[in-house]
Amino acid sequence: MPLSKEDLEKYIKERIPDSTVIIEDLRGDGDHYSATVISKSFEGKTKIEQHKMVYDSLNGKMGNELHALMLKTKTE
Amino acid sequence: MEDNSMVDVSENIKNEIKSNDVVLFMKGTPVFPMCGFSAAVVQVLSDLGIKFSSVNVLDSDEMREGIKKFSNWPTIPQLYVKEEFIGGCDIVKEMHETGELMELFNSRGIDVKPS
Numbered sequence: 809m810p811l812s813k814e815d816l817e818k819y820i821k822e823r824i825p826d827s828t829v830i831i832e833d834l835r836g837d838g839d840h841y842s843a844t845v846i847s848k849s850f851e852g853k854t855k856i857e858q859h860k861m862v863y864d865s866l867n868g869k870m871g872n873e874l875h876a877l878m879l880k881t882k883t884e
Numbered sequence: 885m886e887d888n889s890m891v892d893v894s895e896n897i898k899n900e901i902k903s904n905d906v907v908l909f910m911k912g913t914p915v916f917p918m919c920g921f922s923a924a925v926v927q928v929l930s931d932l933g934i935k936f937s938s939v940n941v942l943d944s945d946e947m948r949e950g951i952k953k954f955s956n957w958p959t960i961p962q963l964y965v966k967e968e969f970i971g972g973c974d975i976v977k978e979m980h981e982t983g984e985l986m987e988l989f990n991s992r993g994i995d996v997k998p999s
Binding site: 855856859860863868870871876878879880 | 921952956957958959960969971972973974975978979
């Protein structure tokens, strides 16, 4: 069952409350998104740690329901 | 007692990243990548003229899931340099764009011959 854009944003915001989340649906199939996540809480963290925070917010959906998420993380 | 196929896989992974400076766990092979993200990382490495070893995770489900557990990273491809997990497609491409990837290879004493 693919993931809706709204759910994707909701999960990320729940885990990273101060984040600004910009999502683009790449194929309209609920399976391929690109997302830019901006949050102060990324400060001092490596890129891997930042991306893991976003993946963790999807509690297991990344790589399963959600096939592809092109991700950019920024501190501002 | 951990399922022994998982133990074997993580041993295989450790051996692979110990015995090769640069290892790309990918879907398919460098010549026949089976996923756009894997192909993108192969392209970056080729652009930099990097010699690398690749592991086709589609060859075994244990490897395909084992590598994700090993690195605690949910997707493929995964790039390792001198036993260190560098990232997946997004991070490798971003590092390539900023020049960070070239610096990383240089700092690890890995030959870079940009084409």
